[in-house]
Amino acid sequence: MEQIPDNIKHYLENIVKDTLKSTFNVETEVIFEETPKPDFGDYSSNFLFRLKKELSEPIQTVGDIITLEVMKKLQHIASEVSTQTGFLNIKLANKTLHNILRKINSEPQEYGKVNIGNNEYINLEFVSANPTGPLNVVSARAASVGDSLKRIMNNAGYKVESEFYSNNAGKQVENLVKSVKWWINKLKGIEEPFPQEGYKGEYLKDIAERALNENIKEEELPEFITETILNEQLETLKQFNVEYDHVIKETFIRKSKYPGLVLRILKEEKFLFFEDGATFFRTTDFGDTESRVIIRRDGTGTYFFYDLAYHLYKLQRGYDKLINILGPDHHGYIKRMEAGLTALGYPNRLKIIIVQQVSLLKNGEKIKMSKRAGQFYTLKQLLEEVGKDAARFFFLMRTTDAHLDFDIDLAKKIGKENPVYYVQYMHARSHSLLKHGEENNIVPKDNNLRLLSLPEERLLMRKLMYFPDTVEKATIRMEPHEIPRYLLQLADIFHNYYQKNRIVNPDKPELSAARLFLVLAVKNVTKRALDIIGVEAPEQM
């Protein structure tokens, strides 16, 4: 097989960049993108517009010279180079596309790997709920995004470890315990008023029953309750195809040396002051809008205080970067936490991603939810109702910072309206075609790929070529939604191709073998893409 560059896009960029330097002595970044229309070629760049002011000659003159130079250097992989419109457009030779198919099928697992992580050691924290109840759908979205991001970044050469932080201490837990005690008493026949800030919800009754049956002592109750709920949360996440490298509990942090360490550093650096009997951390020195309490008047530490300790603990474990995926109610928290870590001597080490809220739609109406009132739709219910693949896919279809409407009825549908099936069906159909070929003694072969001469075939090959670019973009933007979008576009082209053309035709074995080679590449890339977002690639549907 002829050598093709490891990454076509970057190869083109470097060629043009070097040409600009050697011919015009101009240093600039050149970026190639997928063309908006196939007519324009396969890759295009707008650098001529950008350089307009810097260049002494008219851009068309520059364009002509660049065209000639680039054409010379690319004659082994490109068929057309043009700057007619002001954009530099490059159309790749068909044999280049063929070589990409060969590359995909010879090492499917390697295709789409990018190298921008440089082995950077990352801690990725997501979901991190209080152990006060079942996980809700915002947690589900965070889980989907977080777990996919882990896979995406590991694919890109980062070393990512995922972490779940359980806030199993503090006032909310006290309220939780009070609520369970109320149930225990009720089961014993003792009627009391329900605790003021207690948690409603039937799941606490089950826990109360178990506590009674297992004779849990009063002082063991907090741990018993929080452990029970935490384990249920983790079990549900596991069913969602999400497993963690680390689970850290707030009780552990509270007992560790880190709270003391935080206090000492802040004190030494004179970032603390006292007011109304409480200890404040002057986060305003670091861009926060107001200073924050870390030790309350009653001497107890705030959530923020222990969270600082927790983050210090994470950093001292050796991570280069921390990424937190948080729900929409935490955006006010970003400044505070960044300020805190800067004060502790770790500036610019934390990246917070806010996942926006989710509205669930059923029968065209929004489901109302309130955790305190015990009315909510849980991740567990969602899994039972729509399945993990549909759930994961749906959560990833939008950018993380946009509100998401999750249509439960749509996710349950079987058919083209449901994007998950549309994409999975592409994989199943490829598999079935290959099997059908085998039954007719036709296997994928790469010795006659020039027979792939249809426009649809070129479109398909082109799209497969863009897969590494898509993965790279998803990594850089930290936006998993690029992957589902890519899959949907690929599925469109593939189903269209299938519909119009017979793939396996015993009368034309050569053509069939070439087409099956293309189908195999589609199958391999689909599998890779689905793996990256943690969705199953079924061979039969």
Next chain:
RNA sequence: GCGCCCGUAGCUCAACAGGAUAGAGCAGUGGAUUUCUAAUCCACUGGUUGGGGGUUCGAGUCCCUCCGGGCGCGCCA
């Protein structure tokens, strides 16, 4: 009042660093099936990108302003 997110087709959303004629899906209408799984495909209809101003070769994208929707603003977590 302050802060964050959003406003694009009837609905749900794209548009990658500001680029080429603003694209998909759903819904609607009309068509394709002796199949390699129709869980599919094709065509048509649908837009003053919330309003106004600015920046420039070029603005859905950047800046200003107004309007509308959501969320947050605790010595809760």
